Amino acid sequence: MGLRSKLGLIFVLVSSFAILVLCVAVYTQAESSRLDRTRSFADERIQLAADAYNRDDVTVLDSRLDDPALPPQLRDAVRQGKRATFKTGSPDAKMWAAAGVKGGRILSIVQNYDTNDASMNELRRALILGGVGTVGLVALVSVVAAGSLSRRIVAVAGTARRIAGGExxxxxxxxxxxxxxxxQALAEALDxxxxxxxxxxxxxxxxxxxxxxxxxxxxxxxxxxxxxxxxxxxxxxxxxxxxxxxxxxxxxxxxxxxxxxxEQADLEHVGLAAFVGSAVGRLRMQQSLEPDSVVVRQEGPEQTVSTDSRRVERILANLIVNGLRHGRPPIEVTVHGRTIEVVDHGPGYPEELIAEGPRRFRSGMAERGAGHGLGLTIAVGHAKVLGAELTFGAAPGGGALARLVLPATP
Structure with a gap:
């Protein structure tokens, strides 16, 4: 998961939690206010009903005397000389109100407490829609903000890669x-x-x-x-x-x-396999090499490439001489298409060279022999001028493998 996705997810989760807590608090407060209003209304009714009974000996407002269904908690509170209200639990919730009247009797009023109140349903619906809409808006804003930050960090990373590539x-x-x-501080530090x-x-x-x-x-x-x-x-x-x-x-x-x-390449059209064969022949004469010390093979049809033949020959000579000096003959040179592979039968290239490429004055492991470490560095330099790709690795049958891939378009 990228930085943009992580930041967007964090913003959405935090905002969703905050909005959920806010909605619950608002709904709970609204429900508590509704309950308080219902209690106040019931208390006012029982007070009016008690006054009327004490004055005229009549029950009003649907009040009852000594109702057997009166909750015990409410009956105990009235016997202690209190006027009280009590809400029973769901389902079929009711709001009771009771007070003591003359003659030691208990006058009570009961009314339904509708848990499916329309106003509360509207409030709940509004909170859900508002919460979902707010989360969606926050998600959109967070994606835009995180995308902007991510793009800037990616730009810094891209610049770092360009610098590592030599730019x-x-x-x-x-x-x-x-x-x-x-x-911005990171970018300035990188610059x-x-x-x-x-x-x-x-x-x-x-x-x-x-x-x-x-x-x-x-x-x-x-x-x-x-x-x-x-x-x-x-x-x-x-x-x-x-x-x-x-x-x-x-x-x-x-x-x-x-x-x-x-340095610039001096391009010309050459048949690659034939050119490699003649270049190896010239190298044998210059270095007084045994005929079987370097073997040239062609795989597939001959391919004509537009390249700088002098630089290709220089690369090829450095790779072969390096193989003869640090590896064991025969050196196998294989040409297929636009690719030239040079394989020796020695201990192979060091892992550090394979991972990082050749470095000046680093000749590799002791078993690869002595030297200044410049031959492969020069070969890489010529390859860059040609726009070619020169890589180093291990041959499948053991030994060092150097692969030169010439570009299709110079």
Whole structure:
């Protein structure tokens, strides 16, 4: 049950209880007033009848002397020298009035007390209709009020999701509109948090770009100098580490370009299965891979897609290299429709990576090997530029599964 339904139900229940208590109180008070009027009328009649009997020895106003049906409670009160009234219970309720007269006798009057009084029936009907109408009006007002509050909270939640998705310029205060309540305070707090987060990310992006750019020139010089060293085992180690360092700097520069938001896809029409096959072939040559270390399969007919082939090849290369480095061959690449799946036979992706996606400089569990954690991050960046969906999970037969789904419309 949503907030709107809960608030509406609470308003209706509270108002219904309050209206019920009010109606019962009004009806009880009206019934009590009617009873008091009937008692007063009966008392006036018995007083007039007693005066007439004491003066003229005659009974008037349908009064009776020593009525055997007189209630015992009323008879006892009269013997104590009181003039009293008494109402018998339902059904066939009656109002009795009695008083003592000369000769020690008891004069009494009895009249029907109609429990089905027309005025009380009208009052009861009016209270029921008014109560139901009021509850309906309160329900309508509460639904409108709760709906307005719910819409504003949903707007804040939607803005929070947009911020979580990377749209840091989204404003919750604009989404909820003007106001001076807790929802407005929540929206302003969310905007403050997003602004702080945006500033931190911008500082991180600038730092990454500046560091990578400043390192590029000395690393290039280091690699050039390493190539000039005489052949030896130490020279090979220096050249190898220099190449690794250059690759890291290039990766950081690429990530910085993604963060800046300037990357755009260069679209072209390609047959996806044929392109994947040729891209894997080029990767085998570049990485000196065994022919059976990467297996390519096509399921279903060939499909032509409009995409950036360079970025698709970069994504594919990063996924395969990650599988070879952290998993076990053979790496199975399957193409069906607009979907490319890459499966290795290692321990699989960490649960944290599957749930949250790849993060920079987080290489995963120890059994997944060492690394900077940038390869999958770069793959996700290229996928976003393409408008594609890149997800990570566990393969049905064990191992890591990466699935790239290219959009039907680029």
């Amino acid at each position: 840091l310029d989204a404003s919750a205060a604009e989404a909820v509109g003007k106001g001076n309540d807790e929802v 403050t948090m997003a602004s702080s987060l945006r500033a931190q990310l911008e500082a991180e992006r600038r730092f990454t770009a500046d560091v990578a750019h400043d390192l590029r020139t000395p690393v290039t010089g280091l690699l050039t100098a390493a190539e000039l060293l005489p052949p030896s085992r130490p020279s090979e180690l220096v050249r190898d580490r220099a190449k690794v360092l250059r690759g890291l700097v290039e990766d950081l520069l690429e990530i910085a370009r993604f963060d800046s938001g300037v």
